[in-house]
Amino acid sequence: MAPLLREIRHNAILWLLAMVPAVFIAQRLKPEAHTLLFVLAVLALVPLATLLSHATESVAVKTGDAVGGLLNATLGNLTELIIALAALRAGEFTLVKASIAGAIVTNTLFMLGASFLIGGLKYHVQDYNRVSARLQTSLLFLAVVAMLAPSIVPDAGSVASSSFAHQLSVGLSVLLIGTYALGLVFSLKSHREFFGSTDTAEAGEEAFPLGLALATLAGVTVLVALVSEVFIESVQQAAVALGMTPAFVGFIVVALVGGAAEMASAFSGASRNRLDLSVGIALGSASQIALFVAPVLVLLSYVIGPAPMNLLFWPGAVVMVLISTLTAFLTTSGGRSTWFVGVLLLMVYLIFAMTLYLLPPNMQ
Amino acid sequence: MAPLLREIRHNAILWLLAMVPAVFIAQRLKPEAHTLLFVLAVLALVPLATLLSHATESVAVKTGDAVGGLLNATLGNLTELIIALAALRAGEFTLVKASIAGAIVTNTLFMLGASFLIGGLKYHVQDYNRVSARLQTSLLFLAVVAMLAPSIVPDAGSVASSSFAHQLSVGLSVLLIGTYALGLVFSLKSHREFFGSTDTAEAGEEAFPLGLALATLAGVTVLVALVSEVFIESVQQAAVALGMTPAFVGFIVVALVGGAAEMASAFSGASRNRLDLSVGIALGSASQIALFVAPVLVLLSYVIGPAPMNLLFWPGAVVMVLISTLTAFLTTSGGRSTWFVGVLLLMVYLIFAMTLYLLPPNMQ
């Protein structure tokens, strides 16, 4: 326990762990105070996500390069996955899809852009491994193609609820997971010399011992799941109360909450001129959500959901993911960054956020 | 005749020539057995396309660099052209357009992707002439712009049958053929030092003497035309019988049949680490179909068709060609390939093929 407590003392974000019991107490005492529950749940999820990410990395470090990479790659977005599972079980498919698309957009635009800006304000020009960025954006591009596949159909309007949509979604999910797996073989095994060793655990923190790491992983996962339930139940009504559109909440708020821990690592990497770390986290996380988390949710929905979920996204979400992927591709293809590249990425994100924020209720 | 017979003995594909008389006999005896006729026609077209391609290359070798390049560039897709002409004469405009778009998609994704995969499984990293790839993808991009032109029109729905569509199609066809011609001047004449000599005849086969090559060219062209008639007549009903959607047949099956000979050359090039050859065939063939075969068909439809054909494609076809072109551009811009690049291209192709295969009949 000592390393855990030391970690908590040194990392101010973890002091928010006090919010975890607060969530459960508030839920008992004031089950109708949606806005309060929403705010408490958000504040509780941030430190939990940080702990989860640190525990995953600690396990990864212990198990060696290939297995560690694999672990990081599959558990790296555990928070997002658990939140989405809570929404899936509640049958909130729109929220699930909004949070998936939102996480991809937030990681490729906000996390990457803020990393470039933070790094660029400190260093004149920063270089990073463009081969790695290219692999991740290529994977994202494939996910975009999968999202666009139903638009090939002449009469896309009648597609949504058909059995065609479900068959196609299962097929696409299998394809995406398969490609993700082959991508891991490619980058961790067959051509790993092209992908510089971005040892993620070296993010300035001390690794947990294996036993503690596994226990933390298990315990925190349960806590995240419980808090996520509260979060999902309260988010819609809280959004209305706070004057935010549901689309804004799904795309922006949920994505920022779920990705808080990774953002802390990415920004810290950028400010220490280790941009490889930042780019790896931002784009790696986005491609993992697109090619692993999303298809896994589709397949799991047949087991745990009230009804099967398909992979058809709202056209606006497809446009945003497409633009984010293109933007990430164009800005990272050179392997070199300055503060203005960060500004450009953040501006694209701001355009999306502003549009979603202003969206009148009758248009959603 | 001796080189022709020797060729047939050495090339197992050519043994399928036995299917050519089988097609005509079956058509006589069982004119209603559409599925049988379809299968026989497919099997007969593959060796004929191979012979046609070999004869064209033999003539090209004999006539020297510039004229030879020109010949290869204009006759390289003779099989596709003849099949499309048969469909055009039958007034099957939807099939003509599907086979054009399908051939572009199949060449840029399947032929290129499989070449990268085959080569990448044998060699760790393969390099090729990126300038040449860039020219071909730029030409393809121009064709995509031409396909998108009608979408500029506010009310695109009412465009299809209007005289506007026909005027625009003729104008675009002239523009595309002109650009294709200028592209040949550029790559074969004014800046040929940038385009490595990909002598296509050196594909391991022995060139025919000029007389035999010309005779083969003439004779096989007639045979391909005759078999194509059978193919076009039987394809729709055979598709239904085989449980395939018409869209799948037009896009995937016809394109694979028409391109079989080129694929054999491209794959053989990749496995001998001569990726320039593979990329040249795949992208060169795609750009030729887009900028030469398709516009020539539009112009010819005024002479031989039952009605003029325009250049307006089904939106889904435009999306697929656009994505294929973008994918080819992004993956070839570096001039370097590994097996995983091939996997990515093939996955995009699989997504399209799966979507078209699953398409329910009422949505086409």
Add this chain to the structure above:
Amino acid sequence: MAPLLREIRHNAILWLLAMVPAVFIAQRLKPEAHTLLFVLAVLALVPLATLLSHATESVAVKTGDAVGGLLNATLGNLTELIIALAALRAGEFTLVKASIAGAIVTNTLFMLGASFLIGGLKYHVQDYNRVSARLQTSLLFLAVVAMLAPSIVPDAGSVASSSFAHQLSVGLSVLLIGTYALGLVFSLKSHREFFGSTDTAEAGEEAFPLGLALATLAGVTVLVALVSEVFIESVQQAAVALGMTPAFVGFIVVALVGGAAEMASAFSGASRNRLDLSVGIALGSASQIALFVAPVLVLLSYVIGPAPMNLLFWPGAVVMVLISTLTAFLTTSGGRSTWFVGVLLLMVYLIFAMTLYLLPPNMQ
């Protein structure tokens, strides 16, 4: 006055200044002769734009690097701005938007393409600063994203006249102007070593003394404003009389007239193997119109317009600007050009021009 008269004597375009009084006389005598007024106004605007551009450059030269660059960057498209203001005051929002989109398309495709062609016919290969081209196309890309933002909305049809559209347009305008300003800080200040000194005044002309330059700037601005009024009033009916569609006039004719002076400089730069100058003018002008002129017009419409103008463009215009930006990005990313690159850009432009020219009246 002497340098001004000497300039007029040496520059044949300036002889057209005789058309300026002709416009006003004709407007007095024949206010209903729309076609005549239109032709005279076009002929009068070309030399005025040339003078305006020369006066701006002369002031810029006198004020030193940073301020000069800023001046050039803000006043470089003064002609386009004045013409658009005249249309804005007349409430001709469709014409304003068509001329904005048309100017972006014309600069990125026609001005850039013709520069590459003119230069490429004289020099085998030409190199230029790709970093600078990349910055401009990135800015253009951001503007395209802003144009696409409303398409994120599910029911885009009902958006046009809503208060949502107006709020979003004001927000986007502020974002774009801010990014444009940051781009100037980036290229003129923080990272100017990457942007070669394209001293625009060295376009072969002699700079005016400061007093004369300022007087010319003031006097010619007034004249351009007055002629623009006539131009805007006559353009629609003249278009019909000349057999041109309004869309063609807004996109092609107005853009060519407004950009005539810059084109002269860009083409002259290309033919003297100073392609940096040409690319800088063409792409710099396009990004300035997109990120400065257009948003300024939106904000000004609240002050001077009969009603506020939003930033929502006709989908076809968005498609054309998107394709133009992509084309410019793809063709300039290498920093190297030949005549065929120019042909490709011009062909894309021709496809758009042809489509707009053929557009039947009931489809606009």
